[in-house]
Amino acid sequence: MKIKAVLMDVDNTLLDFGICARDSMRGVFADWGVPYREEMFPVFWEINGKLWEEIEEGHLTKEELYQIRWKLIFERLGIEGYDPVRFDDGFRKYIAESAAPVEGAYEILEYLSPKYILCVASNASPARQIKRLTKANMLQYFEHLFTSEEIGHPKPEKAFFDACLKTLDGITAAETVVIGDSLTADIAGGAGCGMKTIWYNHTHEAVPEKLRADYIVNTLLEIKDIL
Template sequence: MGYETILFDIDDTLLDFKAAEEQALSWLLQEMGIEPTLSVKNEYKKMNQGFWREHEAGVLSRQELLDNRFRLFFAQYDHEVDGPKTEAQYRRYLNQGYQLMDDSLEVVAKLSQKKELYVVTNGVSATQHQRLTKSGLAPYFKKLFISEEMGVHKPMKEFFDIVFAEIPHLKKEKTVIVGDSLTSDIQGGQTAGIDTIWMNPQEKEATTIKPTFQIGKLTDLYQILEEF
């Protein structure tokens, strides 16, 4: 313990990605003249999840999925749309989402007074810069490590090698990563040889990947990081 350096994941740790997805979907539906009711949105989610299962099963490539999901979905409502163009529009809407997770701004502001905070995120550089700036989180971080700029991503050891090399005087035993994903944040932290804090508000069961700590909300960090 006695952590000095905190590496933060962004999506579903500090920013609410699910809320951003909800909003982007609503905007897209409205643009198509379809009322974004719960049942329409659920219909889309069901269809989308089905496509991702086909992708996982190797039936559908990621590109095919992204190029066709909205075309097939809107066809059900007798709307003929260009799949890739609609996907691009959805992504533009998604990139505009920067809804904060509960307490995230306060927690980050407070921690930044005593700890060195860094962002470690898998994502598109322009998008993540924009969302961190608009949400007000950006000034509290010494540096942002974004996979697209680095050419490697979490949980790769190479991602963390770059992070450690670029943080001055970093001590691994005094460094911890906070994130919601067992497979990228927690696995990545373990491979890199640092402690891990799993953001797990739904109290999911840990798999074979065991974090050092678990939290249900960001304010739980005060206790783990002490001195607050």
């Protein structure tokens, strides 16, 4: 394949959202004086993951997620007496400051950036991702930063990827590859637009039968064998 542009997801592809979220959870719990226990994190992970799936399916907006995320987590944990919306504000402030890299992230960015037009493609706010990628020393590798908030449509909507191609003037969908950890947002989204796709299976989950990814990697460095 003759690839010219690479669209890279950020969370759980370049930055380890698990580490970022755990640290952020510890931080906001301490600020609010809520005792934090490690076994609470899987509850956050499960509920947050389900809500993000609903966003990707178009059943929920991010604003709605901010309203209900901690309400649902507190209910499950039996924690009472805290305003879940303000708690989410506090949590997101920590997330905005978090920038733990995924293993191999710098090496793969060093490898890809001279060879391809490297772009961020993220369902997040541009300010937040610029801040985090700057903190992680990754921003300099990217020529374009595509975010759902700026484009007005999230991945996996075709409108998101069409907007990327519009900016990448003259580059076709077939000359573009999407790299990401989400089978819905990144893989189904990119494939639906005619782009090539590389699924970063960071949790080493069983590969679903209907997988639409052109390639699967278990580590970021395996991308070197493809691109």
